[in-house]
Amino acid sequence: MAPQIPMESPTCLIENRPDGTLVVDEKAMHILLNIRQPVVVVAIVGLYRTGKSYLMNRLAGKRKGFCLGATVQGQTKGIWVWCLPHPRRPDHTLVLLDTEGLGDVQKGNTQNDSWIFALAILLSSTLVYNSMGTIDEVALEKLHYVTELTKKIHTKSSGRCQEEENSAEFVRFFPAFIWAVRDFTLQLEIDGQRITGDEYLESALKLQQGNTEQIQKCNMPRLCIRRFFPSRKCFTFDRPANKRKLAQLEELEEEDLEPDFLEPMNDFSEHIWNTSQSKMLPGGRVVSGTMLANLAKNYVESINSGQVPCLENAVQALAEIENAAAVREALSRYEELMKERLKLPTETVEELLGVHAEYEREATGVFMAHAFGDHLEKFQADLVRNLQERKEEFCRRNEQVSSDHCLAVLMDLSQELDDGITKGIYSVPGGYQRFLEKQHEIVEKYRLVSGKGIQAEMALEEFLRSKKSVAESILQMDKTLSDKEKEIEAERARAQEAQLQQQFLKQNQDRLTQMVEDQKRTLQEQLQLLQEKMERDKEAWREETERVVQHKLKEREQLLKEGFSQKASEMQNEIHRLKKGNYISNSSTVMSALAKTLHTTLFLIGQGLHPPPSLFPVPCPKPSKADGELDLACCSTELVVISPGPSKAANLQLNAIDDS
Known part of the structure; x- marks a missing residue:
């Protein structure tokens, strides 16, 4: 779905106030919250007055947009956003983030620069670092912000060694890295051999030999870039035009730009349009505009509160919202489908439960497509509870519609009988037999009427019961019958009433049995869906971990090649920690917890009680199987047979829940 609010021009996403406070702009939030499709987020960072905004305008396919300046004063403040239809992917939105220039002498707040840099990394799927001249020691020194990331960002909420955990886990969260070198006038050659921009970057990132403090300081940004970013690329650009024309850069036509700038500029744009990935969370969860807005809000709130943003906590908070x-x-989908396609009244309970089951599966599919995180089962149990309550509401509505229709039919059919009773035509000798014949005629006609629904027998029983006192009165007044005959007739009427009552009770018990069976089906299907969801998530996590490990192995080989065996050993430790990590290691506990919660939820609904929203899973004490396997013994589908109202069994069950 495309953005519901078209963006003709960029707007401020995160305002950087003079006191250093960061504020998320409501207008930008509103725009992002309305983007439900995946977003490809490209952020640009770099020193102020280095032409970052012009690059972003080119990525937008526009001449104007992000504010340019022709003076030494920086123009962009905070982080600005521009949401556009993706030029290569119809089902994606391209989100461009232009950041405030780093190192602005008018700010005098390096901490603020570090937070802008960190936010650009946290929010983007591709990060462009824009610099001028060449990649030399001065350029790398100015990239000192990357060395502060382990202090500015935590990946885990636990008390483990944060620096070690961050180093190993950052690759999951970090964007692809592109170094854009502006006003580059040198030849791309090393030892007389032509090289690519990427080779130029890798050469610049080689570590210097030695253990002095100065060398370690020089190597730090190189190490951070190599360790943290999953991919690296470099583009070099000559000046776009001569100095006199630069002040009117927005007005220049393509033919007015230098070919040595225009060609790499086009390659740069095509590369980002064609290869930049959707913004993703660890485990392969694709981020929508809505999710991006909530992430930005969470990070800014953490920064303003004086806390170090924790990526694990931010993802969990986002999962709660999503x-x-x-x-x-x-x-909403379930109710829409039920109201649209369920025709009331249904002739049988099976018919309604069949429709419910179909749309329950569709609704659960909608939930599973969007839900994620470590506490998925809590929300799944909440969904089941709500679906069961809505099913019962449709059952009640079905009964009511059927009852109303049946009563209307019986009222119409019995009009002549009621008139005769009022006129006293049955209060004469032989009247009782005429009354029975008329009543039998009504019953026969009633049974021939179609579309009465599931309350047909109950409505008939109530109708006959309503005529019971009249029938007894007419029977007693009938002079043609002896006392013995009257007694026999009264006994026959009682037997007929008992038979109808027995049929109704059996029908009602059959309905209860069907409801229990439907609850069993729900339980089994929900457990199976969660199992499948967890397996998919585990596989996505394994694949992601393998990509991270391959990145680390490649870096380890490079370190060994460069002669840094100690750092290669440290990298091997990172690889070991990554391989050791086990996503959803308590998956069997989760399955057991959901099973218990669903049992309790379905039981309480069956007892006519409403489970509290806070009734969420607790670990099941029964032993579980190997990681990720469903323990059918623990997830038994045995349910207590429900009764029409609260009972002693319900109270005992509630007490058991409280005790647990």
């Missing part, structure tokens, strides 16, 4: 929205969306 999962709650997924529950609402799934329920």
Whole structure:
């Protein structure tokens, strides 16, 4: 879905106030929150007055947009956003983030620069670092912000060694890295051999030999770039035009630009349009504009509160928001389909439960497509509870529609009988037999009427019961019958009433059995869906871990080649920590917890009680199987047979829940 609010020009996303406070702009938030499709987020960082905004305008396919300046004063403040239809992917939105220039002498707040740099990394899927001249020691020294990332960002919320954890896990969170070297006038050659921009970057990132403090300081930004960013690329650009024309850069036509600038500029744009990936969370979760807005808000709130942003906490907070929205969306879809396609009244309970089962599966599919995170089962249990309550509401509505229709039919059919009773035509000798014949005629006609629904027998029983006192009165007044005959007739009427009552009770018990079976089906299907979801998530995590490990192995080989065996050993430790990590290591516990929660939820609904929203899973004490396997013994589908109202069994179950 394309942005609902078209953006003709960029707007401020994160305002950088004079006191150093960062504020998320409501207008930009509103725009992002309305983008439900995946976003490809490209952010640009670099020193102020280095032409960052012009590059972003070119990526937008526009001459004007992000503010340019022709003086030494920086123009962009904070982080500005421009959401555009992606030029290569119809189902994606291209989100461009232009950041405030780093090192502006008018600010005098290097901490603020570090946060802008960190936010650009956290929000983007591709980060462009823009610099002037060449990649030399001065340029690398100015990239000192990257060396501060382990202090500015934590990946884990635990108390483990943050620096070690960050170094190993940052690759999961970090964007692809592109170094854009502006006003580059040198020949791309080393030892007389032509090289590519990428080779130029890798050559510049080689570590210097030695253990002095100065050399370690020089190597630090190189190491951080090599360790943290999953991919690296470099583009070099000559000046776009001669000095006199630079002040009117926005007005220049393509033919007015220098070929040595225009060609790499086009390559740069095509590379980003064609290869930049969607913004993703660890585990392969694709980020939408809505999610990006909530991430930005979470990070800014953490920074303003004086805390170090924790990526794990931010993802979990985002999961809470998205999962709650997924529950609402799934329920909305269920109700929409049920109201649109369920024709009331249904002739049988099976018919309604069949429709419910179909749309329950579709609603759960909607939920599973959007839900993610470590506490998925909590929201799934909430979804099941709400779906069961809505099913019961449709059952009640089905009964009511059927009952109303049946009563209307019986009222119409019995009009002549009621008139005769009022006129006293049955209060004469032989009247009782005429009354029975008329009543039998009504019953026969009633049974021939179609579309009565599931309350047909109950409505008939109530109708006959309503005529019971009249029938007894007419029977007693009928002079043609002896006392013995009247007694026999009264006994026959009682037997007929008992038979109808027995049929109704059996029908009602059959309905209860069907409801229990439907609950069993729900439980089994929900457990199976969660199992499949967790397996997919685990596989995505394994694949991502393998990509990270391959990146680390490549870096380790490079370190060994350069003669840094100690650093290669440290890299091997990072690889070991990554391989050791096990995503959803408690998957069996999660399955057991969901099983218990669903049992309790379905039981309480069956007892006519409403489970509290806070009733969420607790670990099941039964032993579970190997990681990720469903323990069917623990996830038994045995349910207590439900009764029409609260019972002693329900109270015992509630007490057991409290005790647990």
